[in-house]
Amino acid sequence: xxxxxxxxxxxKENKHFNKEGFEEKSPxxxxxxxxxxxxxxxxxxxxxxxxxxxxxxxxxxxxxxxAGYIGGILGIVGVTFMVNYCSLLLxxxxxxxxxxxxxxxxxxxxxxxxAFEDGPKGAKKFAPIFVKSTNALLLFxxxxxxxxxxxxxxxxxxxxxxxxVGVRSLREYIAWSTPFILAANLVITxxxxxxxxxxxxxxxxxxxxxxxxxVTQDLPSLEERKMFGDVxxxxxxxxxxxxxxxxxxxxxxxxxxxxxxSKMSSKFGLLNxxxxxxxxxxxxxxxxxxxxxxxxxxxxxxxxxxxxxxxSATLVQVFLSISTITATAVQNYILLDIVWNDYLCDIVxxxxxxxxxxxxxxxxxxxxxxxxxxPNLKLLISLIGIIGQCxxxxxFPCIIHMFTHREQPxxxxxxxxxxxxxIVLAFNTFILxxxxxxxITEIVEVFR
Numbered sequence: 001x002x003x004x005x006x007x008x009x010x011x012k013e014n015k016h017f018n019k020e021g022f023e024e025k026s027p028x029x030x031x032x033x034x035x036x037x038x039x040x041x042x043x044x045x046x047x048x049x050x051x052x053x054x055x056x057x058x059x060x061x062x063x064x065x066x067a068g069y070i071g072g073i074l075g076i077v078g079v080t081f082m083v084n085y086c087s088l089l090l091x092x093x094x095x096x097x098x099x100x101x102x103x104x105x106x107x108x109x110x111x112x113x114x115a116f117e118d119g120p121k122g123a124k125k126f127a128p129i130f131v132k133s134t135n136a137l138l139l140f141x142x143x144x145x146x147x148x149x150x151x152x153x154x155x156x157x158x159x160x161x162x163x164x165v166g167v168r169s170l171r172e173y174i175a176w177s178t179p180f181i182l183a184a185n186l187v188i189t190x191x192x193x194x195x196x197x198x199x200x201x202x203x204x205x206x207x208x209x210x211x212x213x214x215v216t217q218d219l220p221s222l223e224e225r226k227m228f229g230d231v232x233x234x235x236x237x238x239x240x241x242x243x244x245x246x247x248x249x250x251x252x253x254x255x256x257x258x259x260x261x262s263k264m265s266s267k268f269g270l271l272n273x274x275x276x277x278x279x280x281x282x283x284x285x286x287x288x289x290x291x292x293x294x295x296x297x298x299x300x301x302x303x304x305x306x307x308x309x310x311x312s313a314t315l316v317q318v319f320l321s322i323s324t325i326t327a328t329a330v331q332n333y334i335l336l337d338i339v340w341n342d343y344l345c346d347i348v349x350x351x352x353x354x355x356x357x358x359x360x361x362x363x364x365x366x367x368x369x370x371x372x373x374x375p376n377l378k379l380l381i382s383l384i385g386i387i388g389q390c391x392x393x394x395x396f397p398c399i400i401h402m403f404t405h406r407e408q409p410x411x412x413x414x415x416x417x418x419x420x421x422x423i424v425l426a427f428n429t430f431i432l433x434x435x436x437x438x439x440i441t442e443i444v445e446v447f448r
Contacts, residue, residue: 038259041270047254048247048274050201053281055152055324056244057208059381060282061215061289061297061305063240066233068226069287076283079241082424083393084275087251089421090397091265093404094252105256108249108392109134111400119403130396135342137392138249142335143367144384148243149328150371151380152301153177156317156324159304170375174368177325182364184329186357196326203323207303207316208285214306214313215285215292225294235435239382240300242389244282247274248397249334300377332363339363374446382439390428390436398424 039047064072090111097114098106106114109131116127154173162168229237251271255264263269290297293305303320306313336359348355374380398421408414 039254039257040259041263044254044258044263044270045273048250048270049277050197051250051254052245052247052274052278054204054244055149055301055320055327056240056381057282057285058211058301058303059240059378060244060286061293061302062300062378063237063244064286064290065293065295065297066229066237066240068228069222069290070227071229071237072286072290073283075237075241076279076286079238080245080275080279080282082427083242083245083247083389084271085420086394086397086424087248087271087275088265089401090248091251091255091271093397093400094255095261095265096404105261106252108138108252111252112396115400115403119406123403130399134392134396135338137388138338139335141249141384141388141392142331142338143363143370144380146328146331146335146363146367147370147374148377148380148384149324149331150174150177150181150368151375151377153181153321153324154371154375155299155301155377156303156321159306159308160314160317160321163308171372174371174375177321178364178368181325181328181368182361184325185332185360185364197330200323200327200330203319207320210312210316211302211306212285212288215288215302217292219288219291220294222291225291232438235386235431235438236378236382238431238435239385239439240378241282242385242393243381244385245278246385246389246393248388248393300381328364328367332360332367335363336360374443376443376446379439379443379446383436383443386431386436386439390432394424395428 063075067075090108093115094106094111097111097118098104100118101114112130112134113127116123116130151170151174154170154177157177158168158170158173161173251264254270255261258264258270265271289302289305293302296305299305303313303317306316336356339359340356344355344359402418402421405417408417
């Protein structure tokens with residue numbers, strides 16, 4: 001999805017898309033693809049695992065604190081299953097829609113449009129609305145996600161410096177970190193993205209390992225912790241789990257790049273294996289973090305519960321802040337790609353490179369402003385998790401699946417094919433109708 005900043009174009013220089021968003025390849029190009037390197041099964045699994053396990057894992061002890069240890073376990077298992085199920089629907093539907101059109105691959109937007117074309121009579125006229133909604137939700141997810149990164153950075157810096165310089169507001173630390181975030185976004189180029197991502201992954205996994213050490217020391221008994229949480233905390237718990245487990249933006253790009261795309265959604269394919277691995281990791285990490293810190297695990301990152309004057313804990317907080325600063329640059333490249341290719345590349349013809357840098361500055365400014373306006377990591381994580389998961393990550397894949405396979409031989413076959421889709425859609429409707437309003441109400445309270 002990330003393109004080439006140096007030559008003035010982003011993301012589409014080596015691929016050709018028709019107006020429906022399908023990637024078109026000639027027979028010669030297909031032969032060239034076979035000769036060049038494509039992603040193997042194990043490489044794809046590593047990419048998917050890295051893309052799924054992010055800073056959201058650090059919020060899981062707080063999620064367990066909201067749900068209790070039994071509620072947390074059930075929630076992790078249930079949400080992980082639902083997220084993976086919807087990812088499978090999207091991957092398999094894209095393969096089928098691409099096969100029908102004899103194209104090599106399709107974007108998410110192209111998959112949405114193709115599903116509406118093959119859907120019930122009258123559905124096609126709604127395709128443009130859903131395609132535009134897809135773009136808008138992708139933009140929202142990237143911007144809001146980077147807002148959480150900014151708050152996460154400031155929170156960890158605050159934990160490091162407050163004991164030495166006195167208690168300062170989180171907004172001050174957000175302001176202090178802004179020049180470093182901006183510098184990273186301007187300096188880190190596409191050529192450096194791979195090594196930057198590798199650095200961030202190593203730091204994150206190393207930090208999780210250190211935190212595992214702390215949370216396994218002197219664990220209290222289960223009797224000292226609650227089995228279930230307060231019903232009022234359900235929105236925050238669900239939103240946090242959604243935020244941590246979501247990987248829908250990786251599914252189609254990675255499937256398109258696999259040597260064997262069907263390995264994405266097969267029985268022992270990437271999605272099922274990754275879901276199992278991350279589900280176990282999240283369950284163990286969240287449970288141990290909650291058992292260790294109990295009610296103290298209220299912040300949206302467990303790093304605030306680490307010992308204040310421990311060198312290893314301080315290093316974890318410092319290096320996580322640095323790696324997250326670089327992560328904002330990686331994420332903003334994706335956002336830059338969407339905005340530039342979809343809205344600006346046909347308009348801007350002169351001083352392209354300079355104007356792309358201006359766009360980067362604007363993107364960083366918007367994300368920092370968002371973090372300053374709502375400097376509450378728990379609320380933002382829950383908001384992004386619910387909106388993203390209940391739309392792009394589950395509702396849209398279910399609609400795509402139902403439209404793609406709408407023709408069934410009997411009513412019973414139709415029910416067997418889509419009963420889980422209906423359950424997911426009903427669940428999403430409930431969450432968006434009742435639970436999202438609670439989070440928005442609390443965000444409004446921040447302004448008062």
